[in-house]
Amino acid sequence: MLDRFPTTLQSECYLEKDRPLLVGVSGGPDSLCLLDVLRRLDYRLVVAHLDHALRPESAEEALTVKRLAESQGAACVIKRQDVNAFAELHGLSLEEAARNVRYQFLFEQAQLYQAQAVAVGHTADDQVETVLMHILRGAGLSGLKGMAFRSLPNSWSQDIPLVRPLLGTWREEVLAYCQANALKPNLDLSNQDIRFYRNRLRRDLIPYLKDYNPRVREVLWRTARLLNDDFAILEHATSLAWQACLRVRSDGAIAFDLQGLREQPVGLQRHLLRRAINWLRPGLRDIDFDAIEHALEFLVNPPRSRRRDLIAGLSLLIEENQFWLFTWEADLPNQGWPQVLEGDVRRLDVPGVLPLGAGWRLSAEITTDVEGARQLAYTNADPFQAWLDNGELNSSLLVRSRQPGDRFRPLGMGGKSLKLADFLVNVKLPRRARAAWPLVVSQDEIVWVPGFRLAHPVRLRGETEEVIKIKLARE
């Protein structure tokens, strides 16, 4: 066994001998074997042990690990944490709680010791059990691929890899090694309890499956290896699609280009959605299959509201050309829209300048060069400026947000009046932008909806004698 380890450690785990390596040692056969192999191959080790405080004898076992490490001249850190209490506090299963507490501890210590990696004792049998568990519980490729010799990034760190040097070694090899080298593992009773489901797989299911294929363990191990490499290709393809489709990423909200997302193959759409959910809810494990299918259905066939709730306090929204995924607690970014305070009414002097916030300024000036203004108005391409017939204004110009019952007579509709709400829908102003969109009014008549349309009554005509030019611009 020692023969093939140097290769595994170098070409699969990418470990270097001259940098510290943190080894998680439970005291069971796997971790004792791992520790012994690494020590014989002269790695610089820091031993870390978490006492889960699940059994009375656990403190004594921790001490055994400490003595062992010291006898080998390795640094050793022990921590005792009440995993039962942690599980209750966070509403987790005991297995999940133990896992979270343990890995958090290992990576904290790795950081502290500037370790090149955290090494743990998962064996080939653990791999097979993990794969089977995912097969039975239902998982995509990300579960079926099982574990890797080296994972980076992983759930606990972006820069410290998690390595599993024993991933290609069967449990019986580990036990034989322990015996041959007089290693005395703990009985690891807590493990037996908290890994109930896994132990059933190991003791009942796998032997049963050998009836169907005597080499089923090897076959599942190999499958995991293949799928790991396939998953890497998918991750890469997902990253490319992510770059191509992502439009906004802010605190609690992600927007994809709607068309771009729709044009992706459905497999990539799923992976993009998963990645987005992971980004918004990093703690979430096992993203629900149905949630993703609902999101896909919403993408292809959105309801009239163009909005739906998903899982884990997340919602979907389609707004113009963007597909939003956001947390309920997040304010969707307003994307730099000009907005005014709702209920606030302010006077726009002519000439004058009125700051609206977020760098937006509304300005007005007057001119008697009607012919020049008419030329400019006809050739204008910027919907954020407009020319009004001053003679048609009944009173001074005011700026406010919309009010219930607002109507508007858009230029180009022969003076017909319609509900402002309908007009704003027609011109596709995003729903969220509507409530605080600035409107220029004169008495109760809306004379200009910046960004969209002048009102019919104040258009320039043959009789016009004086023109007001207004402009909304951002610094």
Added chain:
Amino acid sequence: MLDRFPTTLQSECYLEKDRPLLVGVSGGPDSLCLLDVLRRLDYRLVVAHLDHALRPESAEEALTVKRLAESQGAACVIKRQDVNAFAELHGLSLEEAARNVRYQFLFEQAQLYQAQAVAVGHTADDQVETVLMHILRGAGLSGLKGMAFRSLPNSWSQDIPLVRPLLGTWREEVLAYCQANALKPNLDLSNQDIRFYRNRLRRDLIPYLKDYNPRVREVLWRTARLLNDDFAILEHATSLAWQACLRVRSDGAIAFDLQGLREQPVGLQRHLLRRAINWLRPGLRDIDFDAIEHALEFLVNPPRSRRRDLIAGLSLLIEENQFWLFTWEADLPNQGWPQVLEGDVRRLDVPGVLPLGAGWRLSAEITTDVEGARQLAYTNADPFQAWLDNGELNSSLLVRSRQPGDRFRPLGMGGKSLKLADFLVNVKLPRRARAAWPLVVSQDEIVWVPGFRLAHPVRLRGETEEVIKIKLARE
């Protein structure tokens, strides 16, 4: 059940009502249900039935199918083939033989009837069994993904799709449908025999797995659906890599760019190799895992011979910048090299032209403009032409392939002589090209290795009075 079918037929199977559709009908519950549903939805059907001739009553059953089709006004084709004999002849299992014979028949008939697709009665349970079988036997993504509602291309056709409208329908739904609609399926006894392994999965393994997850069937079905879409992404990535890496594709041989192949992630290397093997050996099912791993090992770490045998009469060869995969019966393409017959010696007249075959022509001319020739020789960039000092030639010019013991004094090495074999290795002439590479000799001295180097003794010098220009060119 009839409610959801129109959607499945359109959006999953992409079927049209006004084009013929060939339905494979065994007479069992699945295919009778499928036939009935399609008929009620007004598809234009051609019923096809293969009598496997495995049981005495099979002819009678074929007749039942024929009567049923005729009573529905559908065209019907029946064929009887001795599957047992076919299995023995081709050394196949009965299940595999039945499958081959049946699908070949269905697709032949589909071609004949210009059918838009071949429809078969696989159910959601068949899907789950297929996935489980691949899990147990060991398969990559291409197996784990199971079957698809629509497959094109498939193993039997490049242009006629295979569709499985019942793939989302459970067997109990099918049976309930048959009962409700008074359909009378065959007992399908042959099926029970030839699908022994599958039936074990159905009757023993799946019920057993329900102890671990009561919804294991649904979970496996869903997994297949996810993996199908993931597989499509991988296929696309593979196609891009294929285009980027493929250099030669000829009868029985494929060459990838060596560097390009090495730079691909290992997952894609696997898929490229699988695709190449499939291309060279289209009949081959279940490409061996170890074969691919050996090919990967060879790619990274080729032996000194730079050659190894693989499986199924295929070999690997690394030659300069190319990674070859080829069948033993194939001649590797010589890539248009100039070659002469081994053992043949021919005279090159000066002036004169000597055709070498494959469009190559060796030509020689004489000039006394030594200064001009010197200029040309110094600035020459084409290794397929050279200028020789005629005064240094002992006898007339001959063209031949290499002989045992050949030595060569390359220009630029101060007249040092080395083995021609070593020289050819040094200049990286592909091994296969060496034996018949044309050499220009004068008595026993090699004066020019076309494409590579002039000999030191015949170089142009101050004293040169007469120059021979030789050139090797392709029409």
